[in-house]
Amino acid sequence: MNERKTEKFCETVRDSFSDGRLINVTFSRFPKGDVTKVKGVPKETRDGVILQFEYFLTEGRVRHENVAPDGVVSKISQILSLGSKNCQATFTDGTATLLVSSKGVVNTSYKLGKELKALFPVVSGNDNVKNYIFDGSEPFMTELGISDRQGRVHDKKQSKFRQINRFAEQVRDVMKYLPESGAIKVYDLCCGKSYLSFVVYAYLTEREGRDVEMVCVDLKKSVIEYCSSVAKKLGYDGMSFVCSDISAMKTDEAPDLVISLHACDTATDIVIDFAVRNRAKVILSTPCCQHEMFRIMDCPELSFISDYSILKQKIAAAATDALRLAKLEANGYKTDAIELIDPEETPKNVLLRGIRKSNYAFDSEYAKNKRELYKNAYKYMTGKVVEIERDQEFQK
Numbered sequence: 001m002n003e004r005k006t007e008k009f010c011e012t013v014r015d016s017f018s019d020g021r022l023i024n025v026t027f028s029r030f031p032k033g034d035v036t037k038v039k040g041v042p043k044e045t046r047d048g049v050i051l052q053f054e055y056f057l058t059e060g061r062v063r064h065e066n067v068a069p070d071g072v073v074s075k076i077s078q079i080l081s082l083g084s085k086n087c088q089a090t091f092t093d094g095t096a097t098l099l100v101s102s103k104g105v106v107n108t109s110y111k112l113g114k115e116l117k118a119l120f121p122v123v124s125g126n127d128n129v130k131n132y133i134f135d136g137s138e139p140f141m142t143e144l145g146i147s148d149r150q151g152r153v154h155d156k157k158q159s160k161f162r163q164i165n166r167f168a169e170q171v172r173d174v175m176k177y178l179p180e181s182g183a184i185k186v187y188d189l190c191c192g193k194s195y196l197s198f199v200v201y202a203y204l205t206e207r208e209g210r211d212v213e214m215v216c217v218d219l220k221k222s223v224i225e226y227c228s229s230v231a232k233k234l235g236y237d238g239m240s241f242v243c244s245d246i247s248a249m250k251t252d253e254a255p256d257l258v259i260s261l262h263a264c265d266t267a268t269d270i271v272i273d274f275a276v277r278n279r280a281k282v283i284l285s286t287p288c289c290q291h292e293m294f295r296i297m298d299c300p301e302l303s304f305i306s307d308y309s310i311l312k313q314k315i316a317a318a319a320t321d322a323l324r325l326a327k328l329e330a331n332g333y334k335t336d337a338i339e340l341i342d343p344e345e346t347p348k349n350v351l352l353r354g355i356r357k358s359n360y361a362f363d364s365e366y367a368k369n370k371r372e373l374y375k376n377a378y379k380y381m382t383g384k385v386v387e388i389e390r391d392q393e394f395q396k
Contacts (some may be wrong), residue, residue: 005108014069028085032084053063094113096111177282184211192220216242217249218242283354284353297312330370
């Protein structure tokens with residue numbers, strides 16, 4: 001049965017490649033070894049279109065391999081045999097997924113029929129042209145000043161354009177953790193000018209075809225009024241803008257997705273606390289500056305680093321984000337730290353991702369160990385004692 005499912009999956013990818021529908025195919029969750037991830041993308045060469053595989057190896061190494069159309073099935077089978085437990089293929093009209101359980105059981109799923117061809121250019125040359133989810137011609141891009149009326153992205157907004165497209169990719173990656181039906185409830189906290197709000201709303205409604213209830217929150221009244229007018233002009237009826245202090249906010253229903261982009265210093269912690277307190281299913285947060293740890297850091301063992309201000313800033317930022325992830329783990333989230341955009345464009349390029357576990361129990365041995373890890377790490381960096389207490393209303 002497993003062999004037939006794998007064979008069908010390989011043939012589906014091959015057929016999509018042959019008729020020009022394949023956008024990419026990605027393999028992940030390899031066992032510990034040399035290969036950490038593999039991605040295949042159609043490329044146009046002098047000899048015709050090939051499928052170029054990029055192997056991401058340990059220690060930051062990368063290698064490439066070009067595969068002709070008649071070798072696609074055998075190559076995909078070979079990569080799967082390396083132990084990949086997650087393979088995702090994206091087409092112009094849908095997706096195909098192959099998952100391998102811890103017991104070796106193969107499960108496949110296919111979501112086809114979406115007209116995505118205009119959104120994803122399929123074949124690019126070897127000049128590393130990036131296939132973005134949004135190309136700049138979208139009305140919200142123009143209204144926010146990212147592109148002109150002809151859809152050309154302004155030179156000064158290229159970095160922001162790449163940043164929000166990358167965030168949209170992250171939302172795409174967590175769709176499987178969001179409800180499959182009904183409206184998706186989203187909170188964008190410390191939303192600012194709401195670049196992120198609009199791109200996430202547009203992606204979920206226009207690309208995924210979902211109903212969305214989005215609440216965007218910021219302390220600046222003028223910004224909230226401006227963004228509200230833009231949403232009204234675009235006809236984004238599912239967006240609402242609130243001028244409020246996040247730490248004082250309450251919600252009757254658990255958010256499906258909480259997002260934030262560059263919430264400054266401890267504002268990111270307030271965002272995370274709101275998400276945890278209200279049992280958000282998914283958290284995607286990109287921190288900004290981390291001043292608090294720089295001020296309170298008291299670790300004699302690391303004085304050989306902290307004696308130098310610029311190095312202390314770097315270790316304080318890394319420690320802050322690591323502690324945030326440890327706190328999320330202690331509150332029942334599976335976590336990742338992801339590079340959002342090239343660090344040459346901005347040093348604020350780390351995205352913290354949390355996926356709430358359905359089987360989490362506050363009193364479990366796992367949760368106790370994670371809380372102990374967080375407490376010990378915090379004390380090591382600051383010399384201070386901190387506790388994670390049960391929230392009687394939510395942490396049950």
